[in-house]
Each structure stands twice: as structure tokens, then as C-alpha cells.
Amino acid sequence: MKDTLNNKTYDDLEVGMTAHQTRLCRADDLYVFANASGNLNPMHLPKADGDGDGEPEALAPGMWVASLISGVLGCQLPGPGTLYHSQNLRFVNRAHAGDELTAHVRLTAKGADRKVRFDTWVDRADGVRILEGEAEVFAPERSVQFSTGDLPGLTVRRHEHFDRLLEKAAPLPAIPTAVVAPEEPDALAGAILGAEHTLITPILIGDPAKIEAAAEVERIDLAPYRIVAEPSHKAAAARAVAMVHEGEAAAVMKGHLHTDVLLAQIVKSDGGLRIGRRLSHVFVMDVPGLEHLLMVTDAAINISPDLQTKADIIQNAIDLALSLGIEEPKVGVLSAVEVVNPAIPSTLDAAILSKMAERGQITGGLVDGPLAMDNAIDLGAAQTKGIRSLVAGRAEILVAPNMEAGNMLAKELTFLAHAEAGGVVMGAKCPIILNSRADDEQARLASCAVAALNAWARTG
Structure with a gap:
């Protein structure tokens, strides 16, 4: 969607004008619609079997598909300031999660009191028509610009x-x-x-x-x-x-x-x-909105690990990540800052651990540190700080400086970010x-x- 929306007033509109907007129907859209509308029909929930045939249907709700037409009318033609008067719909096919849909409108008539009529339809990417109908709306009277930059985002908790x-x-x-x-x-x-x-x-x-x-x-x-x-x-x-x-x-x-x-x-x-290695605990976390699994270690066993213990903690986590199918896991060694500061011992440990990985004393993954939490997991934050690294902004394993920090981090992710956390102890037979x-x-x-x-x- 554009950052700035512009409209066309009633006087600017001409019969024959068209607009369209393409949208991928995602599984998350179906969850958002279910929560917003209260329509919990399992036919529309991505993993539910709504008709008892043993397979999930993941059908896009008809009114969600219809809302794509509203998006074109409200954002493009006529645009901001438009209000609905009526809409009729004929559903001629169904859409599913994963389908790319394009909503179209075509202006067919201008009436009194700023009422305008549109033909409306939605097609799938393969040309199959999903719905068709007519809309009548009140067109805006004055020119309006609207910035969408401050629109709150949504994170689906699945x-x-x-x-x-x-x-x-x-x-x-x-x-x-x-x-x-x-x-x-x-x-x-x-x-x-x-x-x-x-x-x-x-x-x-x-x-x-x-x-x-x-x-x-x-x-x-x-x-x-x-x-x-x-x-x-x-x-x-x-x-x-x-x-x-x-x-x-x-x-x-x-x-x-x-x-x-x-x-x-x-x-x-x-x-x-x-x-022959220190035991350590690894939280395996599924954080809503994050595109990959996140591991946090050690948050349960080693209270104040020394350098060799931290090396074992990292190797344990890398071994676990490899067994879960993560190729060349990216390990961010955390501290309060991303530069080496002799007054902060954890930054010295992090720098040494990074060098140990370069020299083959830690194997199977990429290790970098010190990294602060923001530039470990957010690429934009890493770029702002000028950090050039294959790990910064992409870390899949976060190594805390001590158990207190690791435990707090894991619980903050669980109770504030609504992450799910499984946990195992590594370093044993x-x-x-x-x-x-x-x-x-x-x-x-x-x-x-x-x-x-x-x-x-x-x-x-």
C-alpha cells in the first residue's frame, strides 16, 4: 500500500475510470479476520477441518474477499473520504490461503448527492473470477491526502x-x-x-x-x-x-x-x-513475527559462566540447531553494547569467542559479538550502527552473558512477546x-x- 493516499473528488470523476489492487491471501489474514469479525467458522481457519473430510479447507471468507473491493474504493478510486451507500455481491468461486487476488472497480454512473456507481469484481491470478457485483458510494467532496506511515501494524500470535x-x-x-x-x-x-x-x-x-x-x-x-x-x-x-x-x-x-x-x-x-563438555540449557523459542526459530542460552544452569564454559554453551546450542535443520546457525554473543569495552567483561568474552570460532575452536556455526540485543536480531538496527556481519541482525542463537540475563530475556519473550518456549539440556550423552x-x-x-x-x- 502506498505511504500517501490521494483521492478524486466527485467533480474529478469520469465514467469509465478504473482502478485495481492485488493482494496475496495469507493464512494470517484468515486469523485476523476471524478475530476481528467473530466469524470462527472452521471452514476459514487454516488448520481446521470444517466439513469433516479430514483435510483443512483454509477458504478465504467471502466478506474478506469482498473487503478487497472496499480497499480499492477507499484507497484509490475515489479514495480517502469515500463512504459506502450499498454493495451487492455474487460469489461465483472460492479463494484459499495462498491465492493472489486482484480487486477491480470501474465507474459506470454519476448520480445526485455525490453518489457514484461502480462495477466491482475480484479475480484470482489464474484469471478465475471469485466474485462480482456493484457498489454505490458517496464520493468525497474535497481533495484529501492521507499518510499511512503511522498506521499500527499487527502481529498474529501463532x-x-x-x-x-x-x-x-x-x-x-x-x-x-x-x-x-x-x-x-x-x-x-x-x-x-x-x-x-x-x-x-x-x-x-x-x-x-x-x-x-x-x-x-x-x-x-x-x-x-x-x-x-x-x-x-x-x-x-x-x-x-x-x-x-x-x-x-x-x-x-x-x-x-x-x-x-x-x-x-x-x-x-x-x-x-x-x-567432556559443560552442560547447558537451550530455550528453543517461537516468537510471533520472527521469521525463524530463536534459541536463548544459557538461562537455567550456568550462573556465571567463564570463557570456556561459554564456548561449551555456544557449541551445545550450535549442535542442537544443526539437529533441527538450521544450516550454519548464526550465533550472537550478547552484551549491553556492540563494541569491546574493557570495563564490561562480557564484551571481552564475546570478542574472544568470535575469534575462537574463526580459528575452529567452535565449529558448525557463525559466531559474532559483542552484540547488543537490538543489533543482534534487527537488521535495520545493525545497519544503523554500521555493523557489517553475517550474524548481526540475523542471529538465530542468542548467548546471554550470564544466567540472570538469559532467564530474564527468555521470560520477557514468553510473557511480553507471547513466544512459545521449549527447552532441553545439551552437553550430555x-x-x-x-x-x-x-x-x-x-x-x-x-x-x-x-x-x-x-x-x-x-x-x-
Whole structure:
């Protein structure tokens, strides 16, 4: 749409004048229309099956298509100041999300009281007519200019990146997963949800009576699932680690126990799951409006990481990103500023980490820093600061200077930007799923999908 709109007054109009406007019908348009109109007919929702045939229809609502005609009348001919008097419509075909549509108007008559009549129609890019009709509007009396530059934008809160992860993981066999102490309803429900979507095959380790009580609350049938009785959380965590060594489990999932209890068994020098690298947590985030997955690390394990720990944190995140199908992940090492300042130690670490990546001490991705948050994720902000980098403005992995900053960043994205966040611990022999009570179903499923994809990547 033009930044400045100009109109034609009633006196300027001549019979035969035409105008048109082309618009791609996006899935997001259908969600916006559903919310704005209150029309929640599943025939028009991109992923819903509205007629029971097993396939989503994603039909563009008729009145959304008709609104394209309103767009031409209100923005072009006659333009700003135009008001509707009447519109009739004949729908002769249907449009779907993904169709390119062109709305046309042609002035056919001028009447009294500034009333003008138009033929109106909408065609698909292949020439198929979608609708036709006539509109009568009140043309503007005076010339008007209108700037659209201050028009608020819209961000649709859906999570298509997580949907793609789930689609990618769906064909893979479910990975056997040792679930430690699923003794509360939310902990058990998360594991069973992953099983129902064929992402994991849960092995429930803990107190059988507590597991059965949690299942009763959630109305879960435990018959299909193996239960391993262990009297304490420490013993349950130790049994999960042993199962990984024995090849019975390809992932570990935290249930209702303290994270420290679980990690103590994973990191112990004799019989743990460490592989010579520091463990670190990676949030995998689907941020509405962002065109790619975003990873934030470390926000849960390493409180004040030193330089070598940060190198491990970066390598862990790169390895995870590669397993999710991200080619040559772009890593932004964050600080408060984008220049090296000896008074800010995190800028020194970031610069050294960038050089370590250049020299092959960190592999598989592009690493740059220090970067401030704005120029790490926004290309315009990076260009304004004169930063020339393949990472700046395009970062897919954000490395926080410490756990406090990482945790705050992840929670700000979740609660202010409405991001969904799945999380896993990397740096061990297998992925470790850490769910939170606050996680909704989408986040729990995403964590399972991330773990499944990573587990399968390790095998091959």
C-alpha cells in the first residue's frame, strides 16, 4: 500500500475510470479476520477441518474477499473520504490461503448527492473470477491526502515454527524416554502428551502409587506404559541415567523433582552422562513475527559462566540447531553494547569467542559479538550502527552473558512477546527435557520434538 493516499473528488470523476489492487491471501489474514469479525467458522481457519473430510479447507471468507473491493474504493478510486451507500455481491468461486487476488472497480454512473456507481469484481491470478457485483458510494467532496506511515501494524500470535518442528518429527519413530518422577498431574500429562503425538515412548520411573494418583487426576490410562518403581527421586534419577547407558532410553525427561537432584546424577564423574563438555540449557523459542526459530542460552544452569564454559554453551546450542535443520546457525554473543569495552567483561568474552570460532575452536556455526540485543536480531538496527556481519541482525542463537540475563530475556519473550518456549539440556550423552509447570501443551510438545530430532541426529 502506498505511504500517501490521494483521492478524486466527485467533480474529478469520469465514467469509465478504473482502478485495481492485488493482494496475496495469507493464512494470517484468515486469523485476523476471524478475530476481528467473530466469524470462527472452521471452514476459514487454516488448520481446521470444517466439513469433516479430514483435510483443512483454509477458504478465504467471502466478506474478506469482498473487503478487497472496499480497499480499492477507499484507497484509490475515489479514495480517502469515500463512504459506502450499498454493495451487492455474487460469489461465483472460492479463494484459499495462498491465492493472489486482484480487486477491480470501474465507474459506470454519476448520480445526485455525490453518489457514484461502480462495477466491482475480484479475480484470482489464474484469471478465475471469485466474485462480482456493484457498489454505490458517496464520493468525497474535497481533495484529501492521507499518510499511512503511522498506521499500527499487527502481529498474529501463532507458532508456525513449532508446527514445522512437529511435522518434521512426526514421521520418526518415538524415542524411548526415561521420565523421572512423573508423580504430579502436570508432570505426567506432559510425558503422555509427547507419547500421544508419537514423539516419545515414556518409561515412567518413580513411586507407582503417586504416578497412579496423578494418572487418576488426569484420567490417563497407564496400561500402555512401562512403570519402573524407585523409592526416591535420587534413585529414580540414577535409574534413568543407567537406562541411557544400557541403551533402554535415548532421552531423559524431568518430572516432579528438583532439577539439582536430576542433574547431580547426570554430571557425576562415575556413571554420569557427561561427554567432556559443560552442560547447558537451550530455550528453543517461537516468537510471533520472527521469521525463524530463536534459541536463548544459557538461562537455567550456568550462573556465571567463564570463557570456556561459554564456548561449551555456544557449541551445545550450535549442535542442537544443526539437529533441527538450521544450516550454519548464526550465533550472537550478547552484551549491553556492540563494541569491546574493557570495563564490561562480557564484551571481552564475546570478542574472544568470535575469534575462537574463526580459528575452529567452535565449529558448525557463525559466531559474532559483542552484540547488543537490538543489533543482534534487527537488521535495520545493525545497519544503523554500521555493523557489517553475517550474524548481526540475523542471529538465530542468542548467548546471554550470564544466567540472570538469559532467564530474564527468555521470560520477557514468553510473557511480553507471547513466544512459545521449549527447552532441553545439551552437553550430555542424550538430550534432557526440562519442562516447567507454566508450560502449555504447545511448549511441552515442542520440547519433546526438539529432543526427538536431536536424539535421532546423534544416531546418524
